[in-house]
Structure formats: structure tokens, C-alpha cells
């Protein structure tokens with residue numbers, strides 16, 4: 001049935017949902033108080049990282065955390081003021097590091113990941129935006145063979161699920177990317193990954209197309225919901241108004257947790273900070289996105305220059321950026337690209353909306369079935385936006401999704417206290 005849909009949040013996930021819903025004939029309004037794409041999306045590495053299905057809480061991660069934490073500029077840190085509030089989330093995160101859970105989560109996420117590139121290509125093609133998706137795979141670099149050997153069990157798991165990962169020598173990696181340092185021992189090539197040419201422009205273009213096709217974007221935020229006899233019938237906005245809707249899509253990234261809580265639902269989403277630095281004149285030519293996992297960052301060639309992005313920082317939602325962390329990963333990027341120049345650098349911060357099981361939240365909110373969640377995509381929002389949007393479109397239409405979405409259901413976390 002065609003109806004009025006309010007999409008809360010116009011990041012990559014929200015605007016992808018909005019475009020899909022417009023295609024189904026709904027009257028769609030997006031509430032977005034900020035500049036399109038300046039949530040988590042603009043800080044990303046921009047990779048369609050389809051096989052990144054192994055959860056972040058994998059075996060081996062926890063042994064390395066104390067060392068990282070002692071180094072304030074290591075790849076992962078936690079600000080002291082957020083230690084106590086985050087403990088329950090961390091306990092759940094740690095529980096998902098058991099090998100059986102890791103395998104189960106990887107299998108569940110692969111259902112989305114295997115469709116992600118096709119869905120992204122189709123969504124972009126339908127709206128004349130195909131030129132915003134690159135055509136090359138992504139290369140992960142290792143200093144020593146032992147590092148690849150450690151990762152191999154996860155690569156094997158990914159391969160067993162249908163993804164394509166090749167192992168090559170450091171010399172072969174250098175043939176593919178002559179600008180990289182000459183002493184990497186080996187590399188993995190993620191054959192089925194791609195990268196977008198600029199995530200901020202991608203989101204902005206999707207907003208433009210959505211508007212041009214009759215969608216409405218209101219420059220306001222959602223402050224809560226209106227209920228009538230238990231059913232959600234609208235969204236309250238920062239303008240003091242109510243937007244009446246038959247269905248609400250909750251796609252507010254890291255802000256989704258508090259909005260869901262106002263409806264009695266518990267979505268344990270942490271806004272995990274990452275940083276990106278755009279280098280307009282990097283002085284090196286790079287054609288593939290590169291990942292240097294040991295340094296906790298990726299390097300992506302965008303149309304505006306090179307972007308160096310990474311870092312995992314747990315901090316309260318009102319915490320100011322620690323730009324030192326962005327600067328450190330740029331300095332570390334010279335390990336990968338010795339000739340890198342940083343003049344004119346521009347820094348961005350984003351909060352990945354991360355759940356303790358690294359899986360997104362897609363489905364109807366418990367106790368408020370008029371609200372459909374499209375959030376919690378963590379480090380995979382760019383990758384899974386189009387696939388999520390296709391499933392949200394089916395859910396709104398009452399069509400049976402073509403895959404089992406129960407692993408992503410919001411009720412897996414229970415009710416809010």
C-alpha cells in the first residue's frame with residue numbers, strides 16, 4: 001500500500017532508503033538537520049567492502065586492546081569519561097568474539113554482503129550516478145608474512161562464504177600500485193570490493209536526485225514521536241511541528257539509539273569515532289584503495305585527492321574531536337606511501353553507528369511496528385546502504401524479503417530499561 005513515509009536521517013543509509021521508497025510510489029519526506037553526508041558517511045574510506053563480514057570483536061582483537069589503550073595514539077582508544085557507561089556494551093561486544101559467534105555473524109552478514117555490490121550498482125545506475133562508483137578492487141598490505149598468516153583463517157572464512165580474496169607478494173602489490181613502499185612482504189586483494197569516488201558527493205547527489213524526483217527534505221531533526229492509541233503516527237521535529245506519517249524509517253546513524261529509546265526500544269548503538277583527512281595534492285598517484293590494518297587506517301583515491309581514514313575511538317556523543325588522532329594516521333600513512341604530501345589537508349570526524357555484534361539493525365521496532373530501523377551499520381554503512389534500502393522498501397510494502405532478516409531484527413537486543 002502506498003503511504004506517507006518519514007525518513008529520519010539523510011546520511012547514506014537514510015537517503016538510499018528514501019530513493020527506494022520513492023520508487024515504490026510513497027510520499028517520502030527526509031528529516032535531515034545537517035549538511036547531507038556530513039554524518040559518519042563523509043569520514044569513511046568509501047569502500048564497498050562486501051566481504052568485511054567478520055565481526056570487529058574477533059579472536060585476537062582483545063589480546064591487542066590493552067596495548068592499544070596504553071598508547072593514546074594507537075588504532076583504538078577509549079576516553080576515560082566514557083569508560084563506565086560503555087562497559088555493558090563492551091561486555092556484549094566481547095561475548096561476540098567467541099569463534100562460534102564469529103562464524104555465525106560472518107554467515108549472517110554475508111547474506112547482505114553478497115548482494116551489496118549488485119544492489120549498489122543497480123541503485124546508482126537507476127539514478128544516473130554510476131560514475132560515482134570506481135571499478136578497481138582493494139588491496140590490504142602486510143609488513144610480514146606472519147600478519148597475513150594470522151588473517152588467513154578469516155580470509156578463508158570469507159572465501160568459504162563466496163567472497164574472492166587473492167594473496168599476492170609485496171612485489172606484485174607494488175606492480176599494481178607503484179607508489180607504495182617497496183618492503184611490504186605480501187598483500188591480499190579483495191577482488192569483489194569497490195570504492196566510491198567521494199562519499200560526501202555521493203550522498204549529496206543522492207539528495208539532489210531525490211529532490212528532483214519529488215522527494216521532500218526538511219532541514220530539521222526529529223525530537224520524538226507522536227503516538228495515537230499506541231501506534232506511531234508521526235515525528236516531532238526541532239521546528240516544533242509534527243510530521244504525520246504512516247511509516248517512519250529510523251536512519252539517524254549514531255543518534256538512532258536515543259530516538260529508539262524514547263519508544264521503549266533498546267538499540268545498543270555506540271557512535272564510534274573515526275577520522276578522515278583529505279589530501280588534495282598528495283604528490284603520489286594511487287589507483288586502488290589501500291588498507292593498512294596494522295596501522296588501523298585505509299587510503300582511498302577520491303576524485304578530490306587522497307583520503308586517509310581510520311581510528312577507533314570510544315567517547316561520549318558530546319565529546320569534541322581529538323584531531324591529534326587524525327594527524328597520527330596521516331603520519332603513519334607515509335609508511336605506505338613514502339612520497340605522501342599533506343599540504344592543504346582537511347580533517348573530518350564521523351561516528352560509526354556500531355552494534356555489539358557488528359550487524360546492522362533492519363526491521364520493525366518492537367512495540368512500535370510503524371517504525372522500521374535502518375541503522376547500526378558500523379563500519380559498513382556505505383557498503384550496505386543499497387541492500388538495506390531494498391529490504392526496507394519490501395518491509396514497507398509488506399512484501400516478504402528474499403532473505404531471512406531475523407539476524408538483523410531490532411528485538412534481538414530486548415526492551416529498553
Ligand SMILES: Cc1cc2nc3c(=O)[nH]c(=O)nc-3n(C[C@H](O)[C@H](O)[C@H](O)COP(=O)(O)OP(=O)(O)OC[C@H]3O[C@@H](n4cnc5c(N)ncnc54)[C@H](O)[C@@H]3O)c2cc1C
Pocket residue numbers: 008009010011012013014031032033034035036037038039040041042043044045046047048049220221222223251252253254255273274275276309310311349350351352353374375376377378379380381382383384
Ligand atoms: C573512518 C571511517 C571509515 C569508514 N570506512 C567505511 C568503508 O570503507 N566502507 C563502509 O561501508 N563504511 C565505512 N565507514 C562507516 C560508514 O561511514 C557508516 O556506516 C555510514 O556512514 C553510516 O551511515 P548512516 O546513514 O547510517 O549514518 P550517518 O552518515 O551518520 O547519517 C545519519 C544522519 O542522521 C542525521 N541525524 C542525526 N540525528 C538526527 C535526528 N534527531 N533527526 C534527523 N536526522 C538526524 C545526521 O545529521 C546524519 O546526517 C567508515 C566510517 C568511518 C568513521
